[in-house]
Amino acid sequence: xxxxxxxxxxxxxxxxxxxxxxxxxxxxxxxxxxxxxxxxxxxxxxxxxxxxxxxxxxxxxxxxxxxxxxxxxxxxxxxxxxxxxxxxxxxxxxxxxxxxxxxxxxxxxxxxxxxxxxxxxxxxxxxxxxxxxxxxxxxxxxxxxxxxxxxxxxxxxxxxxxxxxxxxxxxxxxxxxxxxxxxxxxxxxxxxxxxxxxxxxxxxxxxxxxxxxxxxxxxxxxxxxxxxxxxxxxxxxxxxxxxxxxxxxxxxxxxxxxxxxxxxxxxxxxxxxxxxxxxxxxxxxxxxxxxxxxxxxxxxxxxxxxxxxxxxxxxxxxxxxxxxxxxxxxxxxxxxxxxxxxxxxxxxxxxxxxxxxxxxxxxxxxxxxxxxxxxxxxxxxxxxxxxxxxxxxxxxxxxxxxxxxxxxxxxxxxxxxxxxxxxxxxxxxxxxxxxxxxxxxxxxxxxxxxxxxxxxxxxxxxxxxxxxxxxxxxxxxxxxxxxxxxxxxxxxxxxxxxxxxxxxxxxxxxxxxxxxxxxxxxxxxxxxxxxxxxxxxxxxxxxxxxxxxxxxxx
Amino acid sequence: xxxxxxxxxxxxxxxxxxxxxxxxxxxxxxxxxxxxxxxxxxxxxxxxxxxxxxxxxxxxxxxxxxxxxxxxxxxxxxxxxxxxxxxxxxxxxxxxxxxxxxxxxxxxxxxxxxxxxxxxxxxxxxxxxxxxxxxxxxxxxxxxxxxxxxxxxxxxxxxxxxxxxx
Numbered sequence: 139x140x141x142x143x144x145x146x147x148x149x150x151x152x153x154x155x156x157x158x159x160x161x162x163x164x165x166x167x168x169x170x171x172x173x174x175x176x177x178x179x180x181x182x183x184x185x186x187x188x189x190x191x192x193x194x195x196x197x198x199x200x201x202x203x204x205x206x207x208x209x210x211x212x213x214x215x216x217x218x219x220x221x222x223x224x225x226x227x228x229x230x231x232x233x234x235x236x237x238x239x240x241x242x243x244x245x246x247x248x249x250x251x252x253x254x255x256x257x258x259x260x261x262x263x264x265x266x267x268x269x270x271x272x273x274x275x276x277x278x279x280x281x282x283x284x285x286x287x288x289x290x291x292x293x294x295x296x297x298x299x300x301x302x303x304x305x306x307x308x309x310x311x312x313x314x315x316x317x318x319x320x321x322x323x324x325x326x327x328x329x330x331x332x333x334x335x336x337x338x339x340x341x342x343x344x345x346x347x348x349x350x351x352x353x354x355x356x357x358x359x360x361x362x363x364x365x366x367x368x369x370x371x372x373x374x375x376x377x378x379x380x381x382x383x384x385x386x387x388x389x390x391x392x393x394x395x396x397x398x399x400x401x402x403x404x405x406x407x408x409x410x411x412x413x414x415x416x417x418x419x420x421x422x423x424x425x426x427x428x429x430x431x432x433x434x435x436x437x438x439x440x441x442x443x444x445x446x447x448x449x450x451x452x453x454x455x456x457x458x459x460x461x462x463x464x465x466x467x468x469x470x471x472x473x474x475x476x477x478x479x480x481x482x483x484x485x486x487x488x489x490x491x492x493x494x495x496x497x498x499x500x501x502x503x504x505x506x507x508x509x510x511x512x513x514x515x516x517x518x519x520x521x522x523x524x525x526x527x528x529x530x531x532x533x534x535x536x537x538x539x540x541x542x543x544x545x546x547x548x549x550x551x552x553x554x555x556x557x558x559x560x561x562x563x564x565x566x567x568x569x570x571x572x573x574x575x576x577x578x579x580x581x582x583x584x585x586x587x588x589x590x591x592x593x594x595x596x597x598x599x600x601x602x603x604x605x606x607x608x609x610x611x612x613x614x615x616x617x618x619x620x621x622x623x624x625x626x627x628x629x630x631x632x633x634x635x636x637x638x639x640x641x642x643x644x645x646x647x648x649x650x651x652x653x654x655x656x657x658x659x660x661x662x663x664x665x666x667x668x669x670x671x672x673x674x675x676x677x678x679x680x681x682x683x684x685x686x687x688x689x690x691x692x
Numbered sequence: 693x694x695x696x697x698x699x700x701x702x703x704x705x706x707x708x709x710x711x712x713x714x715x716x717x718x719x720x721x722x723x724x725x726x727x728x729x730x731x732x733x734x735x736x737x738x739x740x741x742x743x744x745x746x747x748x749x750x751x752x753x754x755x756x757x758x759x760x761x762x763x764x765x766x767x768x769x770x771x772x773x774x775x776x777x778x779x780x781x782x783x784x785x786x787x788x789x790x791x792x793x794x795x796x797x798x799x800x801x802x803x804x805x806x807x808x809x810x811x812x813x814x815x816x817x818x819x820x821x822x823x824x825x826x827x828x829x830x831x832x833x834x835x836x837x838x839x840x841x842x843x844x845x846x847x848x849x850x851x852x853x854x855x856x857x858x
Contacts (some may be wrong), residue, residue: 193847258712286763440757441758441760443757576755
């Protein structure tokens with residue numbers, strides 16, 4: 139077939155199994171949008187309010203499905219508006235293909251209208267990027283982009299396509315999309331050696347992260363933990379890999395993790411790190427992290443070995459493959475003495491207190507879990523509400539807690555929730571938990587949720603301050619609340635109304651429960667504002683660079 | 693851990709922007725480049741970047757692992773200095789007149805440097821060799837008035853058979 143570049147792009151998207159993309163039109167992508175009009179029976183294009191929202195939507199779509207999310211934007215500001223979304227996906231290893239239009243090749247490099255060097259800008263926040271200068275290279279470039287995005291350690295890839303390339307024609311031959319998940323060679327000696335250390339351990343613990351979810355290895359992890367009788371702690375990105383009530387799941391570790399989980403890491407004699415990267419929010423002080431332990435690290439990315447914390451043994455490979463490989467060498471055990479010691483620590487864990495008259499963060503989350511379906515997809519923004527959600531949600535399954543971990547992007551939530559909802563359709567509920575600070579950043583996506591009548595429930599934890607930063611100011615800056623108490627006069631119920639969205643304001647658990655029950659019956663988007671005390675803190679907390687000895691409990 | 697100089701070969705696709713990807717990664721990760729040369733190899737779609745960096749073992753391990761992840765990097769390895777040939781080219785312009793041309797020429801001869809230009813008030817010398825030889829030559833020339841210096845940065849190959857794949 140002799141097709142235009144725009145048609146080739148669309149054909150290859152279909153070839154790659156893409157049925158939904160997120161984007162925003164503009165001059166440099168007019169040809170592409172013209173083609174999308176003709177292909178609307180095969181590709182659903184979701185128009186967002188802002189390109190950033192589209193990038194987060196593609197990200198949310200990818201997080202919940204494991205498929206590669208696709209976002210499309212025009213040149214110049216359209217492209218730069220994707221930057222935060224691409225960086226968010228990059229930091230959390232989310233497969234994404236971002237397609238940007240650019241000015242025609244004859245205008246490139248001349249500071250033309252809406253020209254930007256987006257491949258230069260996104261170089262450090264993509265796995266790879268391409269500028270297509272010849273329509274004959276377009277099809278294979280797009281195929282290669284999808285391959286890179288969703289193999290090995292996943293991540294975003296950007297393809298920049300000048301406008302004339304989208305109009306130019308060339309011969310196109312459809313190719314079948316082959317899933318080329320590379321089967322990595324894993325050294326059997328290393329597997330045996332690791333198993334030997336694990337079998338000999340007295341106080342072992344598994345510390346796992348988002349890599350287990352990305353590697354679709356939660357079943358393999360469960361089998362490993364069951365056989366070895368090893369307890370596990372998880373990073374925020376690992377939430378949901380194990381069910382919250384799994385006997386091996388000790389819970390969240392790190393800055394806002396439990397004191398018990400942090401004690402376990404500190405006292406363990408063997409730590410098995412699986413799909414986790416010893417980030418500064420977990421290994422707050424890398425010198426003292428797991429200092430009594432022999433550390434074994436399993437990761438798909440060689441460059442994660444010895445990056446932040448030096449480990450004793452490492453196995454580089456696909457986590458699912460490695461866990462399957464090691465299982466036969468693992469001896470059955472229960473580590474009863476060790477578990478007994480852990481239970482003593484758990485009895486001393488921080489316990490929040492309930493209130494009938496005010497809305498406490500843990501109660502909001504508890505009511506959500508009690509009132510909605512177990513398989514609900516929760517999406518958060520960034521800040522205190524995010525940490526409360528990570529701590530108190532009853533995580534049940536992987537790919538069900540979507541949050542910006544690495545980059546910590548305020549404004550991530552609404553777009554990501556839209557992407558997630560479009561991915562799961564009517565099969566699962568999507569709840570977006572946000573704070574008033576984060577929500578002010580990208581609440582414009584309410585118009586998208588409304589246009590497509592997406593029944594996303596947004597829980598706005600409104601403490602009227604930028605709570606997380608304010609909490610640090612309370613603890614470390616002598617309560618000098620510099621620019622964290624903005625005195626905003628936003629009436630979220632009226633704003634909701636303006637968008638055609640139903641809004642509820644709640645001030646206590648009873649009101650919240652009632653509003654939530656009503657919201658669950660609504661067809662379109664709903665906001666529930668929860669008015670909260672501004673002094674609510676995320677507890678416990680280990681200050682940056684600190685250790686368990688520095689933990690703040692009140 | 694002790695800091696040491698390492699010579700690293702990076703074999704990359706001969707595409708526009710590849711050098712930027714490598715150096716951008718180095719900048720972002722805080723690896724300091726002492727010297728860098730790049731040119732196309734005997735295989736037209738492959739270029740070789742030769743880098744000199746200073747760091748400890750862990751930094752070198754990280755640097756190689758991070759650089760390996762770049763899609764257009766085909767291979768990267770540190771050269772074993774005991775079994776490698778390392779060369780640099782130096783051009784130096786020295787003020788020279790009839791009083792000292794002779795003595796400069798005799799220094800050049802000792803170092804096997806070539807005189808590639810002779811003008812009324814100056815001469816330009818060319819020298820190829822290992823870095824310390826070039827350093828030594830410049831030290832001796834320091835006795836005279838050095839007007840301009842240009843060094844290419846080092847380029848290097850291992851001796852014997854090719855033991856990497858691209």
